Amino acid sequence: MEMKLQSILDNPHKRPIIIAGPCSAETEEQVLQTARDLAPQNIDLFRAGIWKPRTRPGSFEGVGTPGLKWLKKVKEETGMKVTTEVAKAEHVYQAIKHNIDVLWIGARTTVNPFSVQEVADAIEGVDIPVLIKNPINPDLGLWVGAIERIYKAGVTKIGVIHRGFSYHGDTPFRNVPRWQIAIELKRRFPDLVMICDNSHICGRRDTLFEVAQQAMDLNYDGIMTEVHPTPDDAWSDAKQQITPAQFQELVNNLVFRDATTDDIEFLETLDHLRKEIDHIDNELFNLLGHRMELADSIGQYKKRNNISILQTTRWNEILEKTIALGQAKGLSQEFVTTVLRAIHQESINHQEAVMSAEESKIGG
Numbered sequence: 321m322e323m324k325l326q327s328i329l330d331n332p333h334k335r336p337i338i339i340a341g342p343c344s345a346e347t348e349e350q351v352l353q354t355a356r357d358l359a360p361q362n363i364d365l366f367r368a369g370i371w372k373p374r375t376r377p378g379s380f381e382g383v384g385t386p387g388l389k390w391l392k393k394v395k396e397e398t399g400m401k402v403t404t405e406v407a408k409a410e411h412v413y414q415a416i417k418h419n420i421d422v423l424w425i426g427a428r429t430t431v432n433p434f435s436v437q438e439v440a441d442a443i444e445g446v447d448i449p450v451l452i453k454n455p456i457n458p459d460l461g462l463w464v465g466a467i468e469r470i471y472k473a474g475v476t477k478i479g480v481i482h483r484g485f486s487y488h489g490d491t492p493f494r495n496v497p498r499w500q501i502a503i504e505l506k507r508r509f510p511d512l513v514m515i516c517d518n519s520h521i522c523g524r525r526d527t528l529f530e531v532a533q534q535a536m537d538l539n540y541d542g543i544m545t546e547v548h549p550t551p552d553d554a555w556s557d558a559k560q561q562i563t564p565a566q567f568q569e570l571v572n573n574l575v576f577r578d579a580t581t582d583d584i585e586f587l588e589t590l591d592h593l594r595k596e597i598d599h600i601d602n603e604l605f606n607l608l609g610h611r612m613e614l615a616d617s618i619g620q621y622k623k624r625n626n627i628s629i630l631q632t633t634r635w636n637e638i639l640e641k642t643i644a645l646g647q648a649k650g651l652s653q654e655f656v657t658t659v660l661r662a663i664h665q666e667s668i669n670h671q672e673a674v675m676s677a678e679e680s681k682i683g684g
Contacts, residue, residue, distance in 0.1 A: 323471050325511045328422060328449035328479045329364060336576055337515060337542025339403065340567055341367035343557040344380065345387035352393060353549045357564035359398040361571070365422055366391070366400045367544060371411055372556060373428045380555045388418035395419065403451070407435060412442035424451035425466065427483055427520075431455035436466045440473040449477035451515065458485040458498050463505060467512075479513030480505065481544055482535075484521035494523020494560065497531070499538060519546040519560045528562065529570050539579055545570070608663065612670050619671030629671045635664065 329337060340358055345351045345368040355366055368391060372382035391402040403422035406412050407429045415423055423443070429435045430453055443450065450470050455462040463480070470478055482502040484495025506514055516535030518528050532543045548554045551561035562570070581587070622629060639660060646656035 321468050321471070323467075323478075323509065323511075324476060325471075325478055325509065325513075326476045328451065328477050328513050334364070335541055336536065336574075337364050337513070338362065338571065339365040339367050339515060339542065339544040340547045341365075342369075342548045342554065343519070343546045343561055344369045344372055344555055345383055345390055346555045348390045348393070350549060351387070351390040352397065354547060354564065355394040355398050355400060357549065358547060358567070359400060361564070361568050363400055364542070365403045366394055366398070367403050367424075367546075369556070370404045370415075371407060372405075373407055373426060385414050388414060388420065391420060392418050395421075406439055409438050409442035412439055416446060416448065420448075422449045422451060424481060425453060425470075427453045427456045430466045431457065431459075431462055433462070433465060433469070436469050440469045440475075443470065443475060444473040446475075447477075448475070449479070450475050451479045451481050451513075453481040453483050453517070454485065454502070456486045456495075458501055460501055460504060463501075464508070467509070479515060479541070481515045481517050482521075482540070483517035492527070493521055495521050497521050497534075499534075503538065513541045515542045515544050516540045517544045519544070519557070523557075523560050525551070525560060525562050525566075528560070529573060532570065533574055536574055536576055539577065543571075611663070612666065615667040615670040616674050619674030622671065623675045629668055629675070638664070 327333075338361070340361075340363050342350065342354050351368055354368075358366060368387070370382050370387040370391075371384060372380060388404070391404065394400060394402055401421035403424055404415060404420055405426045406415055406423050407426060412423065425436065425439060429439065452463070452466050452470065455466075467478060467480070480502075482497070484493060484497045485501070487493070487496040502514065506512060516532060518531040518535065521531050522528050528545065532545070535543060545567055546557060546561040547564055547567045548558075548561040549563065551563060552558055554561050619629070621627075639657070642660050643653050643656050647653065
């Protein structure tokens with residue numbers, strides 16, 4: 321679907337966009353104190369969760385509609401625009417009634433097309449910007465589908481929030497970023513405003529700057545960070561929140577990159593280096609093509625000798641050897657493993673195709 325998207329802000333070229341505020345609106349004083357501390361920092365949107373979808377019942381699930389009056393006071397007292405999460409039609413109606421400036425759809429909602437459609441139906445006919453977080457699981461189609469549903473409701477001021485993806489296993493992140501998924505979304509929709517939610521990616525305050533800087537290096541349009549007057553006392557997600565002073569230090573230390581430049585020498589040098597990369601890519605795919613031809617031959621030989629495709633001992637040997645070789649070349653274990661698994665799977669696919677083709681001949 322071709323979409324004509326507008327900026328979520330009045331100033332369409334502002335970068336970076338800064339969104340900050342507490343994970344949850346807990347009390348009126350807590351919300352207003354955070355807002356007062358953030359107001360001098362040129363915040364674009366003050367965020368606070370009013371309704372909090374929690375994994376298990378019994379956890380703090382937000383103060384609900386009364387908290388919207390606190391956000392209205394934030395606007396009146398500081399002049400900052402405010403944003404909150406909506407997950408169903410009633411949330412949308414109440415947020416609009418209380419003059420919330422921007423809505424966002426959370427990861428637990430994005431993952432469910434029925435819920436997204438309910439929100440879209442409630443928004444239809446209302447000129448309000450909407451930010452859409454990625455779904456919990458790494459499914460680009462669900463993310464795109466949510467964008468399309470909101471756009472079909474007549475909303476053109478749409479942005480996305482990259483908050484990382486759930487992952488079962490050892491990882492330094494609360495939600496693994498999987499940057500390539502967000503990059504692919506941006507490739508498909510170049511005009512889409514993309515915000516990095518470093519709080520939910522990290523899940524811990526000591527790595528917030530590192531992730532925010534990586535987002536800036538990747539040409540993201542801004543960051544969304546959870547800020548609380550006393551983070552350790554927060555009623556939700558205490559470990560990933562920081563004080564307003566810490567947030568100001570984080571933003572002040574960020575290096576914001578330009579998307580491009582008019583410098584002729586830079587452009588010529590970059591063009592030369594990119595051509596070298598293109599040449600290497602061509603060589604890589606020529607080699608991979610030859611490798612798959614060998615896989616075809618191995619598949620034929622295994623078929624003739626009635627040998628199974630997967631040879632676990634051989635695969636383990638290749639994996640260990642290649643990881644060591646990659647590390648010696650300055651390549652991370654994660655990168656080498658990801659690439660090698662993809663190559664190995666393609667080799668298996670080729671061998672399966674060879675065996676299936678020969679079996680169909682026998683069956684015919």
